[in-house]
Amino acid sequence: MFPMILACTSPPPDSGGSPVLDLPEHSECLPSAGDSYSDAICQAVVDEAGRQPTVSENKSGMPPDWTDPRLNDPEYRWLTSEVKRCACRCCHTGAFGGAGVYFWNLEHQPVWIDSASGWSLSVLGGWTDEDDQTLPTDDIDRLRALIEAEMDRRQGN
Ligand code: HEC
Numbered sequence: 001m002f003p004m005i006l007a008c009t010s011p012p013p014d015s016g017g018s019p020v021l022d023l024p025e026h027s028e029c030l031p032s033a034g035d036s037y038s039d040a041i042c043q044a045v046v047d048e049a050g051r052q053p054t055v056s057e058n059k060s061g062m063p064p065d066w067t068d069p070r071l072n073d074p075e076y077r078w079l080t081s082e083v084k085r086c087a088c089r090c091c092h093t094g095a096f097g098g099a100g101v102y103f104w105n106l107e108h109q110p111v112w113i114d115s116a117s118g119w120s121l122s123v124l125g126g127w128t129d130e131d132d133q134t135l136p137t138d139d140i141d142r143l144r145a146l147i148e149a150e151m152d153r154r155q156g157n
Contacts, residue, residue, distance in 0.1 A: 024090075027087065030086075056094065064109070064114065068111050078146075082137045086135070094108075
């Protein structure tokens with residue numbers, strides 16, 4: 001019989017330093033409404049992209065309204081939570097200093113969607129060839145209905 005061998009495991013190597021964040025890909029999303037990548041992760045995503053920060057402006061062509069009914073619209077709230085559970089939030093939130101903010105900014109007041117041009121909204125809704133800038137939602141029809149309503153609103157329909 002072999003003598004009993006006492007396992008002699010060496011301690012795990014000391015990784016040292018701060019933990020390395022696991023950054024999401026450009027179009028990665030978390031599974032559930034209400035989820036979002038942490039601020040630290042978002043900041044790292046923006047830092048890694050390494051581009052100049054930008055600022056947003058109203059591109060809707062409509063005057064801002066602080067009592068805008070869209071602020072309480074369940075569809076608008078749904079869209080916001082769909083965006084926020086994806087890495088999109090990182091580069092499209094002003095506070096992180098991302099370069100995408102000029103194109104649309106979740107912090108644009110009073111209604112963030114007004115910071116997106118009609119073209120950007122058509123990209124977001126997947127009507128163009130810019131697939132990586134289409135929102136990866138499970139309900140593209142719902143997204144498109146919202147964007148179509150927004151385009152009608154901008155045209156005064
Ligand atoms: C790493 C940063 C980053 C992430 C993550 C990111 N974007 Fe962007 N986005 C940008 C930048 C920068 C621009 C400005 C255009 C450019 O330089 O590509 C932009 C522009 C856009 C536009 C406007 C396109 C146009 O031609 O008007 C859309 C729509 C868009 N992004 C959607 C998304 C969606 C949807 C996601 C998530 C699936 C996302 N982005 C994630 C940085 C990002």
